[in-house]
Amino acid sequence: MNFKSSLHLLQACVRQVGSHIDARERQALLRWWEGKKRSSSRLCRELIALPGLDTERAIESHPAHRHRWYDQLAHEVSIEEFAAFLLENWAFPAFLPLVERTLAAQITDAGRAAMLRNSEDERRPVPHADLMRQLFHAVKARAGSDVTLRCYPSIVDRTLVFYYGYYCDPWHLVGSLYATEAMGTHRMAQMGRGLMRLGVGPEDLEYIRIHLLCDEGHARDWYEEVIAPSIRQNATLRLPIAEGIASCLESSVRYLDDLSRRGDERRLKAALQ
Numbered sequence: 001m002n003f004k005s006s007l008h009l010l011q012a013c014v015r016q017v018g019s020h021i022d023a024r025e026r027q028a029l030l031r032w033w034e035g036k037k038r039s040s041s042r043l044c045r046e047l048i049a050l051p052g053l054d055t056e057r058a059i060e061s062h063p064a065h066r067h068r069w070y071d072q073l074a075h076e077v078s079i080e081e082f083a084a085f086l087l088e089n090w091a092f093p094a095f096l097p098l099v100e101r102t103l104a105a106q107i108t109d110a111g112r113a114a115m116l117r118n119s120e121d122e123r124r125p126v127p128h129a130d131l132m133r134q135l136f137h138a139v140k141a142r143a144g145s146d147v148t149l150r151c152y153p154s155i156v157d158r159t160l161v162f163y164y165g166y167y168c169d170p171w172h173l174v175g176s177l178y179a180t181e182a183m184g185t186h187r188m189a190q191m192g193r194g195l196m197r198l199g200v201g202p203e204d205l206e207y208i209r210i211h212l213l214c215d216e217g218h219a220r221d222w223y224e225e226v227i228a229p230s231i232r233q234n235a236t237l238r239l240p241i242a243e244g245i246a247s248c249l250e251s252s253v254r255y256l257d258d259l260s261r262r263g264d265e266r267r268l269k270a271a272l273q
Contacts (some may be wrong), residue, residue, distance in 0.1 A: 001032050006156045013163035014091050023168050033164050036157060040246035047242040053231055055245055056223065059182045064253040069260040070190035077263060079198045084258065085146040086136055088150065091159050094129050096122045096164055098177060105170035107230055114225035121214055131207035138204035139195070154258045165244055171230075171237050175244020178222035178253035188212050212218075 001009070009032060012025045021029065037044075043062075047055050059065060073082065096119060103115035122128050140147070165173025192208040202209075231237050 001028075001035055003156070006032060006153070006160065007151060010091055010156050010160055010163070013160070013167065014093075017093055017097055017166075019077055019204060026167060029160070029168055032160060033168070036160075036251075037243060037247065040243070040250040043250060044239075044242045047245055049240055052228055053238055054181065054223070054228075055179075055242075056219075059179055059245070059249065062249045062253070064249045064256060065183045066186055067253065067256040067260070069256045069263070070187055072260060072263050074190040074193040074197070076267070077194060079139065079143045080147050080261065081266070082198060083139045083147045084149055086139055087147065088155060089159070091156075093159075093162055093166060096127075096129065097258050098162060098173060101166050102170050102177065102226075104134060105174075106226070107233055108226075110229050111226040114221045118218055118221065121218070125210075128207060128210065131210065135195075135200075135204055135207045138200055139198075142199065151260060154251070154255040158255040160246075161247045163250050168242075169240050171240040172244035172247075174222070174226060174230075175241040175246075176225060176246075176248040178219065178241075179245045179248040181219040181222055184211055184219070185216050193230050204254040 005028070009025065009028050012021060013029070016025075020026075034196070040159050043058075047053065047058060050058065077085070099115055099122065103112065103119065106112040106115060160177055163172075163174065165176050188208050188211045192205060192212065195205060195208065227241055231241070
C-alpha cells in the first residue's frame with residue numbers, strides 16, 4: 001500500500017472511532033497489516049519465545065524506549081518544534097476508546113477488573129483527554145503561528161498500528177497498549193523537562209504529572225492482570241499480543257528516528273546560516 005492510500009485509510013479510521021469502519025475499509029486495514037507485519041516479525045518471534053510472554057526487559061532494552069529524540073525534547077528542541085511534534089499526532093486515537101475496546105475482549109475476571117481500573121484512572125481527577133488538550137493549547141499558544149506540520153510514512157504507520165488493533169484485533173491492541181504504557185515514564189519525564197525548559201507553566205503540565213505517577217502501575221497491571229492470566233487460559237493469544245508489542249516498538253522507532261533526524265537537520269541548517 002502506497003503512502004497516499006495509507007493516509008486515506010488513516011483518515012477513514014479517525015472518522016469512525018466509536019463505531020465501525022465499513023467492510024471495504026476494514027479489508028484495506030487488513031491488507032495494510034499484511035504488508036507491514038514482516039517488518040516486526042523477527043522481534044515478534046523473539047517475544048513469543050519468552051516464558052510467559054514476559055516482555056518487560058525486551059521493551060526496556062528496545063531502541064524505541066529511551067530514544068535519542070526524547071533527549072532532544074528535553075534539552076534541544078524549540079517551542080515550535082515541540083508544538084509540531086505534538087500537533088502532528090492529531091490522528092492518534094484517544095486512549096480511553098482504546099482501553100474500552102480491549103475491555104470488551106477480556107476473558108478473565110482479572111483482566112476485566114484491570115481494564116475497568118484503567119478506564120476509571122483515565123477520568124481522574126478530570127478526563128485525561130481534557131488535560132492533553134490543555135497542554136496542546138498551551139504549547140501552541142507559546143509557539144504562535146509559525147508551526148509547520150508534516151505528514152509522512154512513519155507517523156502514519158505508527159498510528160495505524162493502534163487503529164488496526166482497535167478495528168480488527170483487540171488482543172493485538174492489548175500488546176500495543178502494554179508496550180506504550182511500559183515506555184511511558186521515560187517519555188513523559190523527558191517531555192516534562194523540555195516543556196519546563198521552554199517556559200510552559202505547571203498548571204498546563206498536569207497531564208505529564210499524572211502520567212508520571214500512573215504509567216508504571218498501569219504497565220504492571222497490563223502484564224500481571226491482563227496478559228499473563230489471559231495466555232494461561234488461551235495460549236493462542238500469545239501471537240496477537242506479541243505482534244502488537246513488536247509492531248508498536250518497531251513502528252515507534254522508525255517514527256522517532258525520523259523526528260530525531262529532522263531535528264538534527266534543522267539545527268545543522270541553523271548553524272550554517
